Amino acid sequence: MFTNTEESFGIIARLFHWLVFLMVVGMLIVGSLLDSLPDGAVKSLFIGLHKSTGVVLLLLVLLRLCWRLINPKPRDLGASPFENKLGHLMHIFLYLLLIVQPITGIIMSQLAGYPVKVYGMFTVPAFFGPNPQLSKVFSETHSVVATVLAISIVIHAAAALKHHYLDRDRTLMRMIVGK
Ligand code: HEM
Ligand code: HEM
DSSP: OOSOOSSOOOHHHHHHHHHHHHHHHHHHHHHHHHTTSOSSHHHHHHHHHHHHHHHHHHHHHHHHHHHHHHSOOOOOOOSSHHHHHHHHHHHHHHHHHHHHHHHHHHHHHHHTTOOOEETTTEEOOOOSOOOHHHHHHHHHHHHHHHHHHHHHHHHHHHHHHHHHHTSOOSHHHHHHTOO
16 A cells, blocks of 8 residues: 555555645746746745745655655556656656756855745755856756756656557556556
8 A cells, every 4th residue: 555566556656746746836837937026025935935845845856766766666557668668767857857956946046145944944054155157057057957847747747648548558547546
């Protein structure tokens, strides 16, 4: 029930997947809105929420990866070894983006001279001093990686829907109800 088997995703892997999904979609939406908000208390509040949730997301993804490493996923249901390989590469790429994106956010903020506080409870140690020029480079990177992440998620979700509606296999249902 909690752990994956050869045929099914356990509840922990599924909770990790859909919680990260909700958080990432929220982060992409709020992140994209930040630019259009006028400077003021509301913008500061949303930047604070975006930064705090981004740090929590990074920790959650690292935890999820640990769980993934000690608890292998069920067998592949793809139509060919090539399709399965492609799926694996996309999953690795998604994990990579989910780690790189919050890290670029943390570095960008610290280089801009702002501390990264997590819901006012603790502050991420400052690894970098202020450097506005370099901060701009990381701000660009944060924006590009967000776009690549959004495109990858659309491709990944389309692949899941192809499995469900065209191949009519259990790939999507396994991630929703387990089997
Ligand atoms: C997976 C996690 C994250 C996602 C998906 C994400 C997504 C985004 C997006 C889409 C934008 C708008 C970019 C643009 O205007 O082109 C943005 C802006 C921003 N993000 Fe994130 N972000 C994440 C994590 C973080 C973290 C951890 C921090 C800092 C601790 C952070 C700090 C910021 C700031 C300060 C901005 C607005 C200022 C700027 O881009 O120069 N983000 N984010
Ligand atoms: C923020 C959005 C998403 C991210 C970051 C994401 C990420 C991932 C990752 C990393 C895996 C690999 C799990 C592992 O083996 O460790 C995975 C599996 C899966 N995802 Fe997503 N996902 C997202 C959204 C979606 C959506 C919207 C759907 C459905 C429409 C979906 C359906 C699936 C399915 C069915 C699997 C299992 C694939 C298999 O059994 O090989 N995901 N996802």
